[in-house]
Amino acid sequence: xxxxxxxxxxxxxxxxxxxxxxxxxxxxxxxxxxxxxxxxxxxxxxxxxxxxxxxxxxxxxxxxxxxxxxxxxxxxxxxxxxxxxxxxxxxxxxxxxxxxxxxxxxxxxxxxxxxxxxxxxxxxxxxxxxxxxxxxxxxxxxxxxxxxxxxxxxxxxxxxxxxxxxxxxxxxxxxxxxxxxxxxxxxxxxxxxxxxxxxxxxxxxxxxxxxxxxxxxxxxxxxxxxxxxxxxxxxxxxxxxxxxxxxxxxxxxxxxxxxxxxxxxxxxxxxxxxxxxxxxxxxxxxxxxxxxxxxxxxxxxxxxxxxxxxxxxxxxxxxxxxxxxxxxxxxxxxxxxxxxxxxxxxxxxxxxxxxxxxxxxxxxxxxxxxxxxxxxxxxxxxxxxxxxxxxxxxxxxxxxxxxxxxxxxxxxxxxxxxxxxxxxxxxxxxxxxxxxxxxxxxxxxxxxxxxxxxxxxxxxxxxxxxxxxxxxxxxxxxxxxxxxxxxxxxxxxxxxxxxxxxxxxxxxxxxxxxxxxxxxxxxxxxxxxxxxxxxxxxxxxxxxxxxxxxxxxxxxxxxxxxxxxxxxxxxxxxxxxxxxxxxxxxxxxxx
Amino acid sequence: xxxxxxxxxxxxxxxxxxxxxxxxxxxxxxxxxxxxxxxxxxxxxxxxxxxxxxxxxxxxxxxxxxxxxxxxxxxxxxxxxxxxxxxxxxxxxxxxxxxxxxxxxxxxxxxxxxxxxxxxxxxxxxxxxxxxxxxxxxxxxxxxxxxxxxxxxxxxxxxxxxxxxxxxxxxxxxxxxxxxxxxxxxxxxxxxxxxxxxxxxxxxxxxxxxxxxxxxxxxxxxxxxxxxxxxxxxxxxxxxxxxxxxxxxxxxxxxxxxxxxxxxxxxxxxxxxxxxxxxxxxxxxxxxxxxxxxxxxxxxxxxxxxxxxxxxxxxxxxxxxxxxxxxxxxxxxxxxxxxxxxxxxxxxxxxxxxxxxx
Ligand SMILES: Cc1cc2nc3c(=O)[nH]c(=O)nc-3n(C[C@H](O)[C@H](O)[C@H](O)COP(=O)(O)O)c2cc1C
Ligand code: SF4
Ligand code: SF4
Ligand code: SF4
Ligand code: SF4
Ligand code: FES
Numbered sequence: 001x002x003x004x005x006x007x008x009x010x011x012x013x014x015x016x017x018x019x020x021x022x023x024x025x026x027x028x029x030x031x032x033x034x035x036x037x038x039x040x041x042x043x044x045x046x047x048x049x050x051x052x053x054x055x056x057x058x059x060x061x062x063x064x065x066x067x068x069x070x071x072x073x074x075x076x077x078x079x080x081x082x083x084x085x086x087x088x089x090x091x092x093x094x095x096x097x098x099x100x101x102x103x104x105x106x107x108x109x110x111x112x113x114x115x116x117x118x119x120x121x122x123x124x125x126x127x128x129x130x131x132x133x134x135x136x137x138x139x140x141x142x143x144x145x146x147x148x149x150x151x152x153x154x155x156x157x158x159x160x161x162x163x164x165x166x167x168x169x170x171x172x173x174x175x176x177x178x179x180x181x182x183x184x185x186x187x188x189x190x191x192x193x194x195x196x197x198x199x200x201x202x203x204x205x206x207x208x209x210x211x212x213x214x215x216x217x218x219x220x221x222x223x224x225x226x227x228x229x230x231x232x233x234x235x236x237x238x239x240x241x242x243x244x245x246x247x248x249x250x251x252x253x254x255x256x257x258x259x260x261x262x263x264x265x266x267x268x269x270x271x272x273x274x275x276x277x278x279x280x281x282x283x284x285x286x287x288x289x290x291x292x293x294x295x296x297x298x299x300x301x302x303x304x305x306x307x308x309x310x311x312x313x314x315x316x317x318x319x320x321x322x323x324x325x326x327x328x329x330x331x332x333x334x335x336x337x338x339x340x341x342x343x344x345x346x347x348x349x350x351x352x353x354x355x356x357x358x359x360x361x362x363x364x365x366x367x368x369x370x371x372x373x374x375x376x377x378x379x380x381x382x383x384x385x386x387x388x389x390x391x392x393x394x395x396x397x398x399x400x401x402x403x404x405x406x407x408x409x410x411x412x413x414x415x416x417x418x419x420x421x422x423x424x425x426x427x428x429x430x431x432x433x434x435x436x437x438x439x440x441x442x443x444x445x446x447x448x449x450x451x452x453x454x455x456x457x458x459x460x461x462x463x464x465x466x467x468x469x470x471x472x473x474x475x476x477x478x479x480x481x482x483x484x485x486x487x488x489x490x491x492x493x494x495x496x497x498x499x500x501x502x503x504x505x506x507x508x509x510x511x512x513x514x515x516x517x518x519x520x521x522x523x524x525x526x527x528x529x530x531x532x533x534x535x536x537x538x539x540x541x542x543x544x545x546x547x548x549x550x551x552x553x554x555x556x557x558x559x560x561x562x563x564x565x566x567x568x569x570x571x572x573x574x575x576x577x578x579x580x581x582x583x584x585x586x587x588x589x590x591x
Numbered sequence: 592x593x594x595x596x597x598x599x600x601x602x603x604x605x606x607x608x609x610x611x612x613x614x615x616x617x618x619x620x621x622x623x624x625x626x627x628x629x630x631x632x633x634x635x636x637x638x639x640x641x642x643x644x645x646x647x648x649x650x651x652x653x654x655x656x657x658x659x660x661x662x663x664x665x666x667x668x669x670x671x672x673x674x675x676x677x678x679x680x681x682x683x684x685x686x687x688x689x690x691x692x693x694x695x696x697x698x699x700x701x702x703x704x705x706x707x708x709x710x711x712x713x714x715x716x717x718x719x720x721x722x723x724x725x726x727x728x729x730x731x732x733x734x735x736x737x738x739x740x741x742x743x744x745x746x747x748x749x750x751x752x753x754x755x756x757x758x759x760x761x762x763x764x765x766x767x768x769x770x771x772x773x774x775x776x777x778x779x780x781x782x783x784x785x786x787x788x789x790x791x792x793x794x795x796x797x798x799x800x801x802x803x804x805x806x807x808x809x810x811x812x813x814x815x816x817x818x819x820x821x822x823x824x825x826x827x828x829x830x831x832x833x834x835x836x837x838x839x840x841x842x843x844x845x846x847x848x849x850x851x852x853x854x855x856x857x858x859x860x861x862x863x864x865x866x867x868x869x870x871x872x873x874x875x876x877x878x879x880x881x882x883x884x885x886x887x888x889x890x891x892x893x894x895x896x897x898x899x900x901x902x903x904x905x906x907x908x909x910x911x912x913x914x915x916x917x918x919x920x921x922x923x924x925x926x927x928x929x930x931x932x933x934x935x936x937x938x939x940x941x942x943x944x945x946x947x948x949x
Contacts, residue, residue: 276763293760298636298656451741451760451767452637458682461765462716482715489678492651493639500650 004043005088008062010119011048012205013198013237014055019076023059024048026080036089044088047128050206052119053360054106057099063087071099102378106357109375111338111364113346114322118206123241126248129209135254137328138216142262147177150221150328157332158344159324163189163280163317164395164422164497166343166410169324172314176222176304179312184224187308187315188215189285190231190238193277194393195444197424199348200318202360204231204238207322208245212268214321216255217328219266222314227268230285232275242270277394277448281496282315284450295450296496317422319348339365343409347420353390353427354381363408370404373427384429387527388512392421394441395501397508398434417508419501433529434513435520438505439467445502456499459490463506472532475521480510531575534590538579540565542587549579549588597663612654612665613641623667624676624708626683626701627742628655629788631845632751635743639679640705643667651675677709685716686765688737695733696792698805702740721765730797731781731854739769739793745785752847753784783853787837787846798857802834803827812839815852819920819947820844822852833859868894902938915942 007027011020027046052060057073063083064070070093072083079097087093112118121128129135141150155170176184188211192200204211215227231239246268250256257265271289273279279294286308288294307313323345327335336344343365349372352358356378363372369389373379380386388398397418399406406412413420428437446460463486466479487503494500510517519526525533538549538558545563557573560566568579568588580588593608599619606615611634616623626638634656642651646664651672654665666672684706691697723736743760746769750756757779761768771777786794811826823842827835833856840846858864869886870893879885889897905913916934918927927945934943 278763295760298634298653300657447764449764449767451763451765452635452743453639454637454679454682454740455639457741457765457767458686458716459678462682462685462718465718486678486716489675493642493675493679495636495639495653 004066005045006062006064007044007046007088008049008064008120009046010051010058010060012051012055012202013235014051015048015058015060016237018055018058020048020059022077023061023075023080026077027084030081030084031088034084040089047122047125049120050118050123051202051360052115052206053110053202053362054103054357055359056357057103060099063093065091071103072097073099073103102357105378106359106361106376109367109371110362111346112362113326113335113338114203114210114319114348115206115360115362116326117210118202121207123206123208124244126209126245126252129207133329134209134325135213135249135252137325138213138254139260140328141217141220142260142264147221147223150217151177153327153332154221154324157327157335158339158342159320159327159335160343160410161317162319162323162347162422163315164392164419166420169316169320172304172316173218173221175302176224176312176314179305181312183226183309183311184222185308185311185313186215186218186222186224186227187282187285187289187313188227188229188231188318188321189280189282189315190229190235190318191273191277191280191285192232192235192318192422193275193280193448194395194422194424195441196352196426197350197393197422199350199360199423201235201238203318203322203348204235204242208238208242209249210322210325211242211318212245212249212255214316214324215268216259216266217324218314218316218321220264222312224314225265225267227266228271228289228308229268230271230273230279230289233272234275239270239272246270276450277444278450278496278498281498283496285315286313293450295452296498298495319423340407340409340411342411343420347408347423349408349423349425351377351425351427353425354384354386354429354432355379355427356381365409366407368404369399369406369408372408372425373404377427380427380429384431387428387430387432388434390418390426390428390437390441390505391424392419392501392504393424393426394445395419395497395504396421396424397504398428398437398512400512417504417511419504431527431529433471433525433527434509434516435467435471435525436527436529438509439464439471441505442467442502445498449498449502450496453493453495453499455490455493456495456502459486459494460499460502462486463490463503467506470517470520471525471530473520473523473530475517477521479521480514480517484510528590531577534575534577535570536568536573536575536577536579536588536590537570538566538568539587539589542585544585544587546584548582548584552578552582554578595659595661595663597659597661597665599665600667606659608659610659612643612645612652612657612659612663615659616643616654616665616667621667623654624705625655626705626740626790627744629744629748631840632744632747632788635747637741637743638683640676642672642675644669644672677711680705680709680711681714681716683740684711685714685718686720687740688720690738690792694738694792695795695799695804696738700792701790719765721768723768727777729777729781731850732777732783732786733795733797733800734777735793735795736768736770737793738791740791741767741769742790743769744788744790745769745794748784748788749779753780753782755779755782758785781850781854782848783850784847787848787853796835796854798854799835802832803829808834815848816921817849817851817855822848824848824852826856867891870894870897906938911939912942914938914940915944918943918945920945920947 009020009024059075061072061075117132151170151174159169160166190200255267276294278284279288281296284294284296303313338345346362346364348362351361386401388400390398410420442464446464449456451457469475487507490503491500543565550558555572555574557569558566594605596605599616602619604619624640626640627635636653636656641654643654644666727734746759758771761770808827808829815822815824822844825837826833836856838846838848868889870889872887873885918930931943
């Protein structure tokens with residue numbers, strides 16, 4: 001019989017969606033109800049953990065015994081009994097449910113700093129955090145460091161903001177430290193509005209105390225007595241865990257009045273955002289906290305000089321802050337040993353799209369894209385060919401297959417017209433139309449534009465209209481040049497980062513996939529993805545006359561007698577593709 | 592106050608700290624086009640027309656929001672900046688009814704003027720336009736939101752000057768719109784401050800409609816006679832009829848008016864307006880659907896004689912203290928002075944008061 005068993009159930013948002021709560025409840029009730037000796041039960045502990053990245057395999061369950069960790073994937077409540085019987089009690093892991101090679105390969109090249117404790121500790125238990133040296137950074141800073149020394153370490157570590165712009169954190173803190181004011185603020189930016197990004201959510205859900213600890217260190221360094229976490233209300237689990245963490249940290253004296261008896265006061269409030277992308281922009285975020293409509297304002301003055309309520313304010317991203325306790329504890333040399341000359345440490349990416357292992361990854365800066373796609377991501381789904389990788393979400397650009405050796409760092413990505421951004425990474429394959437992809441991002445930025453400035457509010461709308469007509473086969477000669485001209489004017493004249501970067505996906509796809517644009521102007525979508533440009537027809541020699549397409553067509557465009565080749569009437573066809581999907585004989589063609 | 596030395600288009604000038612680049616340029620007699628900026632309101636930075644280049648800053652910045660700093664070198668115009676301004680204007684006009692022919696604001700419209708100076712006829716960016724229904728039932732302010740360029744001036748004046756906050760930005764993206772809460776009808780003080788600052792024909796006076804724009808309209812500066820505040824107003828007169836009231840910014844009250852001063856001028860040409868004294872002829876208690884039938888028109892001398900005889904009668908019968916005088920804020924200081932002098936010296940009582948005390 002095993003001894004000292006820990007059962008960990010993944011209960012990030014992904015884990016919970018896959019049934020993590022039910023799995024944990026099954027473990028709890030079965031361990032209680034089953035006829036298991038009481039002294040054994042005492043040695044057994046079970047708890048939830050945050051996301052460790054590979055949400056596609058949820059529910060993930062770890063059984064940790066003295067000598068080994070067994071990881072199970074795709075666990076459902078009804079599988080729990082067998083795990084308890086055979087593994088927990090019996091000592092023999094259920095090998096057919098264990099994770100496979102791809103799970104291990106997914107983690108092999110990752111380096112976990114920010115996520116080092118995510119997925120290992122119970123995020124709702126402050127003791128679990130303290131047990132892995134949590135709040136040691138706060139203790140160290142208060143016991144033996146001046147604010148200037150803290151800032152010096154941050155500068156030497158080379159940490160740059162993970163919220164998108166990559167501004168050196170130490171330099172930002174120093175500017176705020178030097179600003180003279182009675183009141184200063186530190187704000188944690190947890191708005192995370194990029195479509196498909198969930199790095200910050202995972203960090204807060206998996207290890208909220210690291211973010212709080214980072215904020216306390218930052219507050220001490222700049223001299224702030226009040227902090228805010230601006231988090232979107234669509235993250236209910238993160239909000240709940242953060243609330244509990246703040247309460248627990250306050251009870252333990254890590255925040256609040258007279259922290260650790262050193263005469264420094266700092267407390268944190270949560271401010272819920274309504275989910276506008278633009279509210280992640282720092283000046284809009286400040287306006288939103290102040291109760292105004294979230295619209296950016298022109299800089300200078302910068303928030304470090306005039307921020308929240310007009311007072312000097314540091315705004316840092318969740319991931320930036322979560323790095324800080326580890327840098328303080330392990331030293332700047334350790335941190336800067338990862339990464340490239342100008343981009344230090346690690347970066348968390350949300351790897352999604354047509355990739356086998358999609359999920360959350362943390363990699364050292366400077367890793368190549370190839371390693372991410374093929375070693376970590378396991379390559380492209382369904383044996384298709386990789387076409388491009390879009391980084392930086394709606395503000396970024398695409399990287400083509402002949403650039404796969406590019407290293408992931410601020411400088412290299414900027415050189416090819418993309419950005420690290422907040423860490424979105426979308427893998428596209430041969431079925432993706434690049435014009436359509438750019439249009440998708442533009443739709444997002446246009447509808448999220450705050451409406452304040454003309455180039456962004458109207459300019460992106462016009463870009464979108466041009467992209468729209470191109471993808472519908474109604475593009476005009478000169479449209480590509482017009483897109484380029486308008487894009488560059490929008491970038492130059494917009495007020496905030498949203499407008500200044502919104503045309504990037506368009507420019508980058510024109511730069512690398514101009515032939516796709518040209519083809520659209522000629523009436524063809526090479527990826528066969530733009531619906532309006534397709535025509536569907538039935539290939540007579542393959543058609544068995546089974547009538548499946550006829551029944552599936554919502555427009556009644558298909559006619560034909562049983563066992564005889566059918567026909568699609570192009571003037572009735574609404575190009576929904578239902579016939580194409582339903583035909584078992586590949587007798588429906590699309591052009 | 593600390594002075595900073597800066598160079599604008601090669602001209603070196605000294606300006607006080609915290610001056611914006613736009614204001615500094617004004618001091619140097621250099622004009623920069625603006626649309627959303629208003630000197631009395633906090634900077635906005637939305638229209639992007641006032642962009643300039645500043646040495647050392649990689650992208651153009653808006654002069655209306657950027658404070659000067661020592662040694663700053665500013666270029667307010669070059670082909671790149673003018674090209675961007677033209678794009679911005681074209682974009683605005685691509686979402687505008689371009690209704691100048693019948694627009695109340697033509698001739699006094701900042702947008703029209705800029706379109707004229709930049710010679711914009713063709714539009715590279717023609718596309719969908721926002722279509723809105725005009726719906727406000729109030730008798731004062733016409734809101735034609737299709738002409739709105741979202742400069743935000745009305746929102747700020749209502750909040751920062753009037754302290755009302757009746758309107759704000761709503762929606763996002765291309766659909767962004769200025770409106771009262773929940774898109775209800777405007778229901779506010781109707782001071783018209785927003786109308787006064789609107790650079791386009793989006794906000795106009797309902798009473799102005801088709802009464803005359805600029806041609807043949809004379810401007811007459813005068814003082815509002817509604818209350819003792821005495822705001823300076825400018826009457827716009829066409830064919831001896833007041834068609835519009837405005838107020839200039841360089842007045843002691845900075846051009847802000849209230850609903851009465853701005854919109855309460857139609858009485859001037861009202862047929863109901865009393866122009867001569869009336870003496871009641873009908874016995875006390877009698878009424879009529881046509882009140883004028885109870886009176887007869889009289890000359891001023893007849894009226895004064897009647898008042899004098901009535902007052903003397905009361906005074907000799909009941910004493911001077913049986914009489915009281917109440918004067919009006921709509922009278923000038925001099926008139927009020929004479930009135931109290933008359934009550935005290937001629938009538939002989941201290942029973943005199945003024946509506947402003949009520
Ligand atoms: C449109 C827009 C959206 C943004 N959204 C976010 C966000 O969701 N989270 C974030 O941390 N930063 C976001 N940023 C960047 C912030 O403005 C700011 O640079 C960042 O929070 C600073 O923190 P850092 O230095 O730690 O990166 C956004 C910027 C723009 C222009
Ligand atoms: S660039 Fe877009 S989001 Fe930013 S201020 Fe202008 S309109 Fe708003
Ligand atoms: S608002 Fe100005 S530009 Fe627009 S229609 Fe009226 S006069 Fe013309
Ligand atoms: S009329 Fe006055 S109170 Fe009404 S919206 Fe305009 S500025 Fe505000
Ligand atoms: S209504 Fe007039 S003042 Fe208000 S935002 Fe529109 S254009 Fe500007
Ligand atoms: S006047 Fe400066 S941005 Fe409009």
